[in-house]
Amino acid sequence: xxxxxxxxxxxxxxxxxxxxxxxxxxxxxxxxxxxxxxxxxxxxxxxxxxxxxxxxxxxxxxxxxxxxxxxxxxxxxxxxxxxxxxxxxxxxxxxxxxxxxxxxxxxxxxxxxxxxxxxxxxxxxxxxxxxxxxxxxxxxxxxxxxxxxxxxxxxxxxxxxxxxxxxxxxxxxxxxxxxxxxxxxxxxxxxxxxxxxxxxxxxxxxxxxxxxxxxxxxxxxxxxxxxxxxxxxxxxxxxxxxxxxxxxxxxxxxxxxxxxxxxxxxxxxxxxxxxxxxxxxxxxxxxxxxxxxxxxxxxxxxxxxxxxxxxxxxxxxxxxxxxxxxxxxxxxxxxxxxxxxxxxxxxxxxxxxxxxxxxxxxxxxxxxxxxxxxxxxxxxxxxxxxxxxxxxxxxxxxxxxxxxxxxxxxxxxxxxxxxxxxxxxxxxxxxxxxxxxxxxxxxxxxxxxxxxxxxxxxxxxxxxxxxxxxxxxxxxxxxxxxxxxxxxxxxxxxxxxxxxxxxxxxxxxxxxxxxxxxxxxxxxxxxxxxxxxxxxxxxxxxxxxxxxxxxxxxxxxxxxxxxxxxxxxxxxxxxxxxxxxxxxxxxxxxxxxxxxxxxxxxxxxxxxxxxxxxxxxxxxxxxxxxxxxxxxxxxxxxxxxxx
Numbered sequence: 001x002x003x004x005x006x007x008x009x010x011x012x013x014x015x016x017x018x019x020x021x022x023x024x025x026x027x028x029x030x031x032x033x034x035x036x037x038x039x040x041x042x043x044x045x046x047x048x049x050x051x052x053x054x055x056x057x058x059x060x061x062x063x064x065x066x067x068x069x070x071x072x073x074x075x076x077x078x079x080x081x082x083x084x085x086x087x088x089x090x091x092x093x094x095x096x097x098x099x100x101x102x103x104x105x106x107x108x109x110x111x112x113x114x115x116x117x118x119x120x121x122x123x124x125x126x127x128x129x130x131x132x133x134x135x136x137x138x139x140x141x142x143x144x145x146x147x148x149x150x151x152x153x154x155x156x157x158x159x160x161x162x163x164x165x166x167x168x169x170x171x172x173x174x175x176x177x178x179x180x181x182x183x184x185x186x187x188x189x190x191x192x193x194x195x196x197x198x199x200x201x202x203x204x205x206x207x208x209x210x211x212x213x214x215x216x217x218x219x220x221x222x223x224x225x226x227x228x229x230x231x232x233x234x235x236x237x238x239x240x241x242x243x244x245x246x247x248x249x250x251x252x253x254x255x256x257x258x259x260x261x262x263x264x265x266x267x268x269x270x271x272x273x274x275x276x277x278x279x280x281x282x283x284x285x286x287x288x289x290x291x292x293x294x295x296x297x298x299x300x301x302x303x304x305x306x307x308x309x310x311x312x313x314x315x316x317x318x319x320x321x322x323x324x325x326x327x328x329x330x331x332x333x334x335x336x337x338x339x340x341x342x343x344x345x346x347x348x349x350x351x352x353x354x355x356x357x358x359x360x361x362x363x364x365x366x367x368x369x370x371x372x373x374x375x376x377x378x379x380x381x382x383x384x385x386x387x388x389x390x391x392x393x394x395x396x397x398x399x400x401x402x403x404x405x406x407x408x409x410x411x412x413x414x415x416x417x418x419x420x421x422x423x424x425x426x427x428x429x430x431x432x433x434x435x436x437x438x439x440x441x442x443x444x445x446x447x448x449x450x451x452x453x454x455x456x457x458x459x460x461x462x463x464x465x466x467x468x469x470x471x472x473x474x475x476x477x478x479x480x481x482x483x484x485x486x487x488x489x490x491x492x493x494x495x496x497x498x499x500x501x502x503x504x505x506x507x508x509x510x511x512x513x514x515x516x517x518x519x520x521x522x523x524x525x526x527x528x529x530x531x532x533x534x535x536x537x538x539x540x541x542x543x544x545x546x547x548x549x550x551x552x553x554x555x556x557x558x559x560x561x562x563x564x565x566x567x568x569x570x571x572x573x574x575x576x577x578x579x580x581x582x583x584x585x586x587x588x589x590x591x592x593x594x595x596x597x598x599x600x601x602x603x604x605x606x607x608x609x610x611x612x613x614x615x616x617x618x619x620x621x622x623x624x625x626x627x628x629x630x631x632x633x634x635x636x637x638x639x640x641x642x643x
Contacts, residue, residue: 021049091131091153128154135163139170147199155201167199168210172218181222182248185214186255193259208261208268215272219249223276235291242280243364249273250367284368285377289384292361296354296388303350307343311396312403342416345397346423351389355434358385362438375446382439382452385431390459394427398466405473408480415477415521417470422528424467428460471537478521479544485513486552495562496631511569515576518545522579535582542577542585549573550592559631563599570596590614598626 025045026038131154138146147167154160175188192210196203223245230237253269261268274281304311361381369377401420406413435456443449489510525537549570558566574589594614601609609615610623627633 021045091134132163132166136166136170139167144195144198151200164200164206164209167206168213171210172214176218181218182252185218186252188214189256189259204260204262207259208265211256211261211269212272215276220276223249227280235287236295239288239291239364242277242284243367246273246277246368249276281368281370285365285373285380288361288364288377289380292357292381292384293388295357296384296392299350299353299357300388300392303347304345307345309343309345312400342414342419344416344420344423345400346394346420346427348423348426350393351427351430354385354389354393355430358389359434359438362442366442375443375448378439378442379448379452382435383455385434386455386459389427389431390463394424394463395466398424398463398470402466402470402473405470406477408473408476410477410480411484413477413481415474417474418524418528421467421471424463425528425530425533428463472540475537475541475544478517478541479548481517482514482545482548485517486510486548489513490552492556495556495558495566497559497561506565507568507572508565511572515572518576519579538580539582539584542580542582543588545573545577546585546588546592549589553592553596554625554629556629557631558599558629560600563596563630566599567593567596591618595622595626598623599630603632 022042025042131150135147135150135154138150151160151163154163171192172188176184178184189207189211193207196206196210200206226241226245227238230241250273253273256269257265259265358381362378365377365381366374397420401417405415405417435452439452440449443452490508494508494510521541522538525541526534529537553566553570556562556566570589570593574586574593577585577589580586591614594612595618597609598606598615606627615623
């Protein structure tokens with residue numbers, strides 16, 4: 001077939017074509033040559049060649065038919081496009097004409113030209129509808145250029161805004177397919193923002209109108225659906241939904257700030273958010289405080305129920321209350337104390353729950369309150385925290401703990417108030433942290449700051465006063481316990497044995513038990529308090545402990561060996577005082593130890609000992625009082641040396 005094609009030359013002449021074919025066929029020559037003329041072979045070559053030509057003809061014919069069909073199709077498409085362009089131009093021309101006629105008709109008097117004006121108006125309306133329909137169809141086909149052309153024509157018609165409405169409506173078809181309406185809305189606005197400039201001459205206005213439509217119709221409907229169903233039935237869920245929806249709407253607004261929406265887009269978007277939530281934000285703080293009160297009360301009640309405890313009435317003003325207050329301030333035994341069975345009625349779990357609820361309330365308050373109302377609303381939440389955490393829980397525990405402190409003359413009293421102190425200190429730290437972390441940022445630049453600080457100060461001072469009262473009475477009970485130990489264990493013969501020669505020099509049993517008790521209480525105080533409070537309380541306990549031992553030693557008469565035993569006891573008390581790590585307390589016991597030396601020193605050396613470094617500054621009456629405790633004081637020799 002390729003050989004056949006090579007025989008064709010332009011221009012084509014049949015005789016020359018046959019001559020070339022014969023010449024190329026072996027045995028077809030007539031002028032001699034390597035092979036003689038062979039008619040059969042030439043005939044066979046002609047038959048084969050004719051068949052090849054027929055096949056080539058069929059192929060060429062099919063190709064021609066295909067090209068003709070393609071040409072006809074392209075011709076039709078071209079004709080259609082030309083027709084559309086012509087039609088498009090007739091629309092533009094008609095639009096220009098009807099627009100001018102419409103403007104002229106406005107100036108014509110109605111009584112004379114009512115029919116003409118009516119026809120122009122009708123034609124104006126029909127053409128406007130056709131243009132809008134054409135824009136709608138072009139948008140569905142995705143023909144941006146056609147949409148731009150029609151929008152440009154409609155720009156001078158009254159129905160231009162309707163064209164924008166159609167565009168906005170169709171943009172949202174199929175746009176909300178995911179479960180997250182906010183993500184869908186953001187994606188929609190992002191897509192339209194890229195496209196709208198290619199269609200409209202005022203893209204920022206169209207985009208702003210789309211966003212307004214999304215907010216006022218789609219989002220507002222969604223927000224209403226989410227909030228109305230729980231608004232009256234479930235305050236907790238309502239507040240959570242309100243906070244979440246408002247936060248996500250604000251986040252969407254922040255994303256939209258990157259688009260060109262004309263002037264002052266911040267105000268524009270803020271108004272849209274306000275239009276959605278205004279009916280919910282107007283009474284937000286009432287719902288918040290109402291829920292917080294009921295939730296806090298439930299947390300407390302659930303705790304006291306778990307303890308099978310019925311809360312006492314505190315501060316009723318009755319006779320019982322008066323007795324309690326007198327007993328707190330004077331330590332007088334005005335009736336039996338309340339047995340709390342070691343229960344402090346303070347719960348860190350309760351405190352954490354109350355603080356967590358309040359923290360969430362502060363966060364919602366920050367987000368949902370109008371800036372002008374924020375400090376006032378935050379203060380209302382703070383007062384609820386004070387009411388339920390500080391008064392209903394901590395103050396109640398302090399009052400109950402105070403009522404549970406036994407009188408100072410009680411035997412084997414269990415002192416649980418220090419446990420109350422320990423837990424109260426921990427809670428104070430948590431309360432103070434929330435005050436600084438979550439309340440202060442909301443009120444720091446408002447007059448409410450001083451009001452909150454004053455309220456906090458009053459609450460802390462009130463509680464510190466009760467803690468001080470409880471600690472003071474607890475220390476009195478400790479001293480009372482030591483008195484009971486000394487009274488029960490200390491014998492007169494300890495310091496004036498019948499057989500002076502058969503005394504093993506060591507400390508007495510009373511001293512051992514008192515020191516063991518003191519060390520236990522010191523450890524408990526250190527575990528219950530922190531900072532300077534530990535030193536303050538230990539110093540007070542140490543002073544009272546010293547006074548107790550000092551007065552206790554004044555009750556006995558001492559022989560020489562008994563005085564040695566008293567010195568041993570005081571030396572052990574001094575070791576115990578070292579655990580306090582309070583210099584003043586240790587100094588007191590050092591001085592007491594030096595005083596006890598007066599019980600055993602030889603009479604001739606009394607004046608020398610009294611003028612020593614540790615005793616020189618003491619009142620002479622104190623020195624004399626210790627010398628008088630000696631069993632040999634009545635001897636003329638001793639009296640003469642000390643006079």
